[in-house]
Amino acid sequence: IFSLKKIDDDFWASLEESLIEGDVGVDYTLRLIDELKRLKPSSPEEAKELLKERLLSLFNYEIPPWVFEPSSKPEVIIFAGVNGSGKTTTVAKVGRMLSRRGFSVILSACDTFRAAAGEQLEIWGERLNLRVIKGEPGSDPGAVLYDALSSALSKGVDYVLVDTAGRLHTKYNLMEELKKLGRVAQKAVGRSPRGVLVLDATTGQNALRQAQEFSKSVPIEGVVLAKYDSMAKGGVVITLRGELGLPIILVGTGEGEDDIETFSPNEFLKRLLS
Amino acid sequence: RLRERFEGILSLLRRKGKLSEEDVDNALRQIRLALLEADVHYKVVKDLLSKVREKALKEEVLSSISPADQVLKILYEELVGVMKGGAPRLSSSSEPPSLYMLVGLQGSGKTTTAVKLAKLLKKDGKRVVLVAADVKRPAAKEQLETLSKPLDFQVVGGKTPFDAVSSGIRLAKERLCEAIIVDSAGRLHIDEEMLSELRELEKQFNFQEILLVVDSMMGQEALKVGSAFAEAVNLTGVILTKLDGDARGGAALSMSYVLGKPIRFVGVGERIDDLEPFYPDRIVSRILG
Numbered sequence: 127i128f129s130l131k132k133i134d135d136d137f138w139a140s141l142e143e144s145l146i147e148g149d150v151g152v153d154y155t156l157r158l159i160d161e162l163k164r165l166k167p168s169s170p171e172e173a174k175e176l177l178k179e180r181l182l183s184l185f186n187y188e189i190p191p192w193v194f195e196p197s198s199k200p201e202v203i204i205f206a207g208v209n210g211s212g213k214t215t216t217v218a219k220v221g222r223m224l225s226r227r228g229f230s231v232i233l234s235a236c237d238t239f240r241a242a243a244g245e246q247l248e249i250w251g252e253r254l255n256l257r258v259i260k261g262e263p264g265s266d267p268g269a270v271l272y273d274a275l276s277s278a279l280s281k282g283v284d285y286v287l288v289d290t291a292g293r294l295h296t297k298y299n300l301m302e303e304l305k306k307l308g309r310v311a312q313k314a315v316g317r318s319p320r321g322v323l324v325l326d327a328t329t330g331q332n333a334l335r336q337a338q339e340f341s342k343s344v345p346i347e348g349v350v351l352a353k354y355d356s357m358a359k360g361g362v363v364i365t366l367r368g369e370l371g372l373p374i375i376l377v378g379t380g381e382g383e384d385d386i387e388t389f390s391p392n393e394f395l396k397r398l399l400s
Numbered sequence: 401r402l403r404e405r406f407e408g409i410l411s412l413l414r415r416k417g418k419l420s421e422e423d424v425d426n427a428l429r430q431i432r433l434a435l436l437e438a439d440v441h442y443k444v445v446k447d448l449l450s451k452v453r454e455k456a457l458k459e460e461v462l463s464s465i466s467p468a469d470q471v472l473k474i475l476y477e478e479l480v481g482v483m484k485g486g487a488p489r490l491s492s493s494s495e496p497p498s499l500y501m502l503v504g505l506q507g508s509g510k511t512t513t514a515v516k517l518a519k520l521l522k523k524d525g526k527r528v529v530l531v532a533a534d535v536k537r538p539a540a541k542e543q544l545e546t547l548s549k550p551l552d553f554q555v556v557g558g559k560t561p562f563d564a565v566s567s568g569i570r571l572a573k574e575r576l577c578e579a580i581i582v583d584s585a586g587r588l589h590i591d592e593e594m595l596s597e598l599r600e601l602e603k604q605f606n607f608q609e610i611l612l613v614v615d616s617m618m619g620q621e622a623l624k625v626g627s628a629f630a631e632a633v634n635l636t637g638v639i640l641t642k643l644d645g646d647a648r649g650g651a652a653l654s655m656s657y658v659l660g661k662p663i664r665f666v667g668v669g670e671r672i673d674d675l676e677p678f679y680p681d682r683i684v685s686r687i688l689g
C-alpha cells in the first residue's frame with residue numbers, strides 16, 4: 127500500500143484492508159487509521175513512518191529479565207494456552223535455550239490428560255538432554271508439579287518449565303485446574319509462578335478472549351507467539367499489548383528445538399506493514 | 401461488541417419505515433465490521449456484502465412491511481448459501497477398503513479427529529485401520545494408539561508416510577477392513593516440500609476422501625491456507641475443530657467461500673465422541689453473534 131502514489135480514499139481503504147488482513151482487528155485498525163488521518167501525512171511513505179513510530183511506541187518494553195536469567199531459584203514458568211497452540215514444543219525450545227545459556231532446567235510434564243502428552247515431552251527431554259518429571263496418565267497435574275518443584279528446590283535448579291494440558295478458556299473446571307496449579311507453585315516455592323500464554327500466530331480475534339480468560343487463572347506475564355513461520359502477521363498481539371499490556375516475549379519459528387527467538391518489534395512491524 | 405453492533409443495526413433500521421439506499425449502506429457498513437470481528441476474511445466480506453446489497457436494494461425489500469428483517473434475512477441466506485453442508489458421513493469407494501486422509505496445519509486437531517472418524521465408521525459397522533503417517537512429531541503414533549485403544553483399532557506406522565499408508569492398505573486387505581484413515585503430519589500451507597509430499601501421496605494412492613482439518617479460531621489466514629491445500633490435493637471437504645470454544649468461526653465462511661467444498665463435520669471436544677455433523681445455519685448464527 128505504501129508504494130501507492132498519494133494519500134486519498136483508496137489509500138485509506140487499502141491500509142484498512144491490509145491491517146485487517148494482518149489480524150489487527152476492527153477496533154485497533156479503525157483507531158490507528160483515525161489517529162493517522164489526524165496527523166495529516168503528506169505521502170504514503172510518511173504515513174508508513176508515522177504508523178511504524180506509533181506501533182513501535184506500543185512495543186517499547188524490555189523483555190522481562192526472568193526470560194534470560196532466574197530472578198530467584200527456581201524460576202517457575204507455567205506455559206498455558208488453548209489446545210494445539212504449541213505449548214509442549216515451546217517448553218522444549220525454551221528449555222534448550224536456557225540450558226545452552228548454562229542454566230539448569232527441569233521440564234514438568236503437567237499435561238496428564240492428553241494421549242501421549244508425557245511421552246511427547248519425554249522424547250524432547252531425551253533429545254535435548256533435559257530432565258523431565260512426569261506422572262502417570264490421569265494423575266493430578268498438581269502432584270507432578272509438586273514433585274518437580276521439590277526436586278528443583280533440593281537440587282538448586284534454576285528453572286522449572288511447566289507444560290500444561292491444552293484447554294479452552296470456556297471450560298470452567300479446566301481453568302480452575304490451572305488456578306490450582308498456580309497455587310501449588312506458590313505454596314512450594316513461596317512466590318507466584320510466571321504465566322506465559324502460548325498463542326498460535328494464525329489465531330484470529332479469539333486471541334483477546336484467550337488472553338483475558340487465562341489471565342484470570344494464572345498471572346500471564348508474557349505471550350509466546352508460536353508458528354510465526356506460518357507467515358501470519360499475528361496482528362492480534364497489538365490488541366494484547368494495547369488493551370491488556372501484555373508483552374510478547376518470544377516467537378516460535380518452526381518445529382525444531384532451536385526455532386525460537388526473542389520478539390523483535392521491528393521484524394514484527396516489517397511483516398505487518400509489508 | 402458483535403451483539404451490540406447487530407442490535408444497533410436492527411434498531412436503526414426498524415425505526416425507519418421505508419429504507420433508503422443510504423440506510424442500507426449504513427447497515428452494511430456495520431455488518432461489515434461485525435463480520436470482520438468474527439474473523440471472516442475481508443475479501444469474502446466485500447464480495448458477499450455486495451451481493452447482499454444488490455438484493456437488498458430491490459424496491460420490494462425497501463418498502464416491505466419490515467425491511468430491516470428483510471435485509472437481515474437476505475444476509476443470513478447469503479451466508480448460509482456459501483456454507484452448504486456436505487454429507488456428514490464419509491463416502492465409500494466402490495471397492496473396499498476406502499482410503500481417507502486428514503491434512504492441515506500443525507495442531508489443528510487431525511490426530512484426534514482421525515480417531516473420532518474411526519469411531520463413527522465403527523458405529524456404522526465398519527472395521528477401521530488407522531495409519532500413523534506423521535513420522536516427525538514425537539509420540540505421534542503413541543497418541544493415535546492411546547486414543548484408539550478403547551475402541552480396539554489397529555494402528556500401523558512406517559519409516560515414511562508412504563510406507564505407513566502401504567502397510568495400512570496391506571493390513572486392511574488382510575483383515576478385511578473396510579476403511580483406512582490416514583493421519584498426516586501437520587504442515588504449513590507455505591511449505592512447498594510438505595505440500596509436494598501430499599501431492600505425491602495422492603498420486604501414489606487412491607484416496608476416496610481427503611479432508612482439511614481447520615481450527616475454528618483461525619483468523620484472516622484461512623483464505624491462504626485453504627487455497628494452498630486445495631491447490632496441492634483434491635480436497636473433498638473440511639472438518640472444523642474446537643467449536644466448543646467461543647471463537648466466532650468466521651474462518652469457516654472464508655474456507656467454504658474459497659474452497660467451494662463442504663464442511664462435513666465439526667469437532668466439539670477432546671473426547672472421541674465429540675464429533676458432530678456440520679449445520680450451516682448454526683455456524684452462521686454463531687458468526688453473526
Ligand SMILES: Nc1nc2c(ncn2[C@@H]2O[C@H](COP(=O)(O)OP(=O)(O)OP(=O)(O)O)[C@@H](O)[C@H]2O)c(=O)[nH]1
Nearest residue numbers: 209210211212213214215292353378379380506507
Ligand atoms: N511450524 C511451526 N510448528 C509449530 C511451532 N510450535 C509448535 N508447532 C507444531 O504445532 C503442533 C502442536 O504443538 P504442541 O507443542 O504439541 O502443542 P500443544 O499446545 O502442546 O498442544 P496440546 O498439548 O495438545 O494442547 C506440533 O506439530 C508442533 O510441531 C512453531 O513455532 N512453528
Ligand SMILES: Nc1nc2c(ncn2[C@@H]2O[C@H](COP(=O)(O)OP(=O)(O)OP(=O)(O)O)[C@@H](O)[C@H]2O)c(=O)[nH]1
Nearest residue numbers: 209210506507508509510511512586642667668669
Ligand atoms: N476442545 C477441543 N480440543 C480439540 C478438538 N479437536 C482436537 N482437540 C485438541 O487439540 C489439540 C491438538 O489436537 P491434535 O489431534 O494433536 O492435532 P494435530 O492436528 O494432529 O496436531 P499435529 O499433528 O501436531 O499437527 C489436542 O489437545 C486435542 O485434544 C476439539 O474439537 N475441541
Ligand SMILES: [Mg+2]
Nearest residue numbers: 213214237243
Ligand atoms: Mg502439549
Ligand SMILES: [Mg+2]
Nearest residue numbers: 510511534540
Ligand atoms: Mg497429529
